[in-house]
Amino acid sequence: MRVPARLLPLTAATAASALLTGCFSSVGTEEAGSEGKRIRVAHMLPPRSGLSPLSDDAFKLSRWSTAETLVKLNAVGDAQPALATEWEQSGKSWTFTIRDGVTFHDGTKLTGEAVVNSLTVAATASPKPRILDGVELTAKADGNTVTVTTGTEDPLVPQRLSSPQLSILAAKAYKGKTVNPVGAGTGPFELTKVNGTSSASLDRYDGYWGGKAKAPGIDVKFVPDGTARAAALRTGEADIVEAIPVSQAAVLDQDLITEVPMPRTNTLYLNTEKGVFKDVSLRAAAREAIDAKSIVEGVYEGRADVAEGLLGPALPWAAELRSTVKRAAAGKPSGQTITIGTYSDRAELPEVAATLQQQLQKAGFKVKLDVREYANIESDALAGEFDAFILSRATVLDSGDPAAYLYSDFGSDGSFNLSQFADKTVDAALDKASETATGDARRKAVIEAEAAVLGTDAAVPMLHERVIQGDAAGVVDAAHDPRERELVTADTYVK
Incomplete structure (x- = not known):
C-alpha cells in the first residue's frame, strides 16, 4: 500500500x-x-x-x-569501444588501440602518452580511485597503442577502464597539486x-x-x-533535474518523471572494529530489529524495493543465484547507546534514520542520530567515528561489475570500508570473485562473496532505490x- x-x-x-x-x-x-x-x-x-x-x-x-574513458559499457555491462577502438589480453597485460582523430578541448591531440599520463596519475594517487582498490596498474605507450599491466591477471581490466574516475584528460589538467578538468576533456x-x-x-x-x-x-x-x-x-x-525526492514525485506531472530500478542499495553499515557492534550477536539483533518494508512504504512511498541482499533488481541474475545465508543468533540489547550517522543530501535518508531510531530503540538500544551534509560527514564515517552509518550506495557504479564495490566496502584494505571490517574468509571470497573470468562463473562467485559478507552482519541492506529523474x-x-x-x-x- x-x-x-x-x-x-x-x-x-x-x-x-x-x-x-x-x-x-x-x-x-x-x-x-x-x-x-x-x-x-x-x-x-x-x-x-x-x-x-x-x-x-x-x-x-x-x-x-565532457570527460571520456578508453572503454564504455553497454546496457548489460559488457565493454564497448570509446577512446580505445579495440583491445586484447596477454596474461597480465592488455593492449589497447587508441582512436585516431581525437583532440582534447585545449586543441592538443589524444596520444598514447596522454593516456598513459592520465592512467598513471590515477594509479599512483593517494587514495586511489575505488576502481583500483587492490589493483597494481601500470601503463606504457607505444605509438597509438597503450599496454596496461596489472600485478596479477585481471579479467576485469576493460570494465575498470570504463570508470569515469579513469577519464583521459589533457596534460594541462595535471599541472598542479590537484587535477583540473576545465578545458581538458575530449x-x-x-x-x-x-x-x-x-x-x-x-x-x-x-x-x-x-x-x-x-x-x-x-x-x-x-x-x-x-x-x-x-x-x-x-x-x-x-x-533536467536529477534525484527527485520521493516525497515530491507524487505531486509532479507524472509525464515529466521517469522511474527506473537502479543498482543502488540503502544499507546500514555497522562498525565491527569498536563499540557496541563489535559483538556479532548485537549486529544480528540490529538486523532483526529493522523492518525494511515499513521504510519502503512509509519513507519511499513504495518507490523502492525491499532488499534481499546487497545487490538488487537492477541485476536480475543476483536473485536467481542467491540462496539462504547462515547468520549468527541475535543477542538481546540491554540499553546500549549507539550513534547512527547519515547525510541530508539525499532527502530520504534523514527520515530513514529517524525510522531506524524508533525500530532499534524498540529492540532495546538507545539511539542518537548525527545528520550532516555528505561533504561534512564522510571523513568521520570512513574513520569509524559512528557505531552505524546509513549510506545510499551504488553497487556497480565504477565498473559495471559488483566485485569492485564489494572489495571496496568489505575488503580488509578496501578504501570505502565504513564497517571497519576485516575477515579472512570474506577476503578469500572477494579475491575469488575478482579473479574469475567474466560470465556466469564470475556472477556465481560474486553472490558467494555477497553471502560471506551478509553472514557477518557487517552491513544490513534495507532497500534498493530507483532513479527518479525529471525532464x-x-x-x-x-x-x-x-x-x-x-x-x-x-x-x-x-x-
Missing part, C-alpha cells in the same frame, strides 16, 4: 522557487539562439573535490559528456567555468570526434535541497542511466 503523497505547502514551494530564480541564466560563451537552447541541469550533490576525476566528482564529468561538451560548489558551465565542442552535439551548451546548478530541485522542474527553472516537456533524448554515468549526451537537446 502506498502512503498518500505529502503535499508541498505553498510557502515551501514559493521559497524553493525563489532559491532557483535566475540561477540558470546562460553563463557560457554561447547563448541560446537559432541553434537551440542551452540545457539547464539541477544536480543534487555539489562537487566535493573541485571536480577532480579521481573522486566521485568524476561522475558529474561523465554525466555532462567529449562533445567543454567544461568552461566552475563556480565552486554552486554552478558550472559547458559549451559545445565543435571538434568532437563523435559528431557535433545538438545543444549549444549546458548550465549546471548544484541544488542539495530536494524540495528546491522538484520546484525547479515544476516552475520551469530547470530542464521538462521540451527535453529530447536525455539519458536515463541506472549506473548514473550518462545524463546529457550529444543527442540531448531542448525544443
Whole structure:
C-alpha cells in the first residue's frame, strides 16, 4: 500500500522557487539562439573535490559528456569501444588501440602518452580511485597503442577502464597539486567555468570526434535541497533535474518523471572494529530489529524495493543465484547507546534514520542520530567515528561489475570500508570473485562473496532505490542511466 503523497505547502514551494530564480541564466560563451537552447541541469550533490576525476566528482564529468574513458559499457555491462577502438589480453597485460582523430578541448591531440599520463596519475594517487582498490596498474605507450599491466591477471581490466574516475584528460589538467578538468576533456561538451560548489558551465565542442552535439551548451546548478530541485522542474527553472525526492514525485506531472530500478542499495553499515557492534550477536539483533518494508512504504512511498541482499533488481541474475545465508543468533540489547550517522543530501535518508531510531530503540538500544551534509560527514564515517552509518550506495557504479564495490566496502584494505571490517574468509571470497573470468562463473562467485559478507552482519541492506529523474516537456533524448554515468549526451537537446 502506498502512503498518500505529502503535499508541498505553498510557502515551501514559493521559497524553493525563489532559491532557483535566475540561477540558470546562460553563463557560457554561447547563448541560446537559432541553434537551440542551452540545457539547464539541477544536480543534487555539489562537487566535493573541485571536480577532480579521481573522486566521485568524476561522475558529474561523465554525466555532462565532457570527460571520456578508453572503454564504455553497454546496457548489460559488457565493454564497448570509446577512446580505445579495440583491445586484447596477454596474461597480465592488455593492449589497447587508441582512436585516431581525437583532440582534447585545449586543441592538443589524444596520444598514447596522454593516456598513459592520465592512467598513471590515477594509479599512483593517494587514495586511489575505488576502481583500483587492490589493483597494481601500470601503463606504457607505444605509438597509438597503450599496454596496461596489472600485478596479477585481471579479467576485469576493460570494465575498470570504463570508470569515469579513469577519464583521459589533457596534460594541462595535471599541472598542479590537484587535477583540473576545465578545458581538458575530449567529449562533445567543454567544461568552461566552475563556480565552486554552486554552478558550472559547458559549451559545445565543435571538434568532437563523435559528431557535433545538438545543444549549444549546458548550465549546471548544484541544488542539495530536494524540495528546491522538484520546484525547479515544476516552475520551469530547470530542464533536467536529477534525484527527485520521493516525497515530491507524487505531486509532479507524472509525464515529466521517469522511474527506473537502479543498482543502488540503502544499507546500514555497522562498525565491527569498536563499540557496541563489535559483538556479532548485537549486529544480528540490529538486523532483526529493522523492518525494511515499513521504510519502503512509509519513507519511499513504495518507490523502492525491499532488499534481499546487497545487490538488487537492477541485476536480475543476483536473485536467481542467491540462496539462504547462515547468520549468527541475535543477542538481546540491554540499553546500549549507539550513534547512527547519515547525510541530508539525499532527502530520504534523514527520515530513514529517524525510522531506524524508533525500530532499534524498540529492540532495546538507545539511539542518537548525527545528520550532516555528505561533504561534512564522510571523513568521520570512513574513520569509524559512528557505531552505524546509513549510506545510499551504488553497487556497480565504477565498473559495471559488483566485485569492485564489494572489495571496496568489505575488503580488509578496501578504501570505502565504513564497517571497519576485516575477515579472512570474506577476503578469500572477494579475491575469488575478482579473479574469475567474466560470465556466469564470475556472477556465481560474486553472490558467494555477497553471502560471506551478509553472514557477518557487517552491513544490513534495507532497500534498493530507483532513479527518479525529471525532464521538462521540451527535453529530447536525455539519458536515463541506472549506473548514473550518462545524463546529457550529444543527442540531448531542448525544443
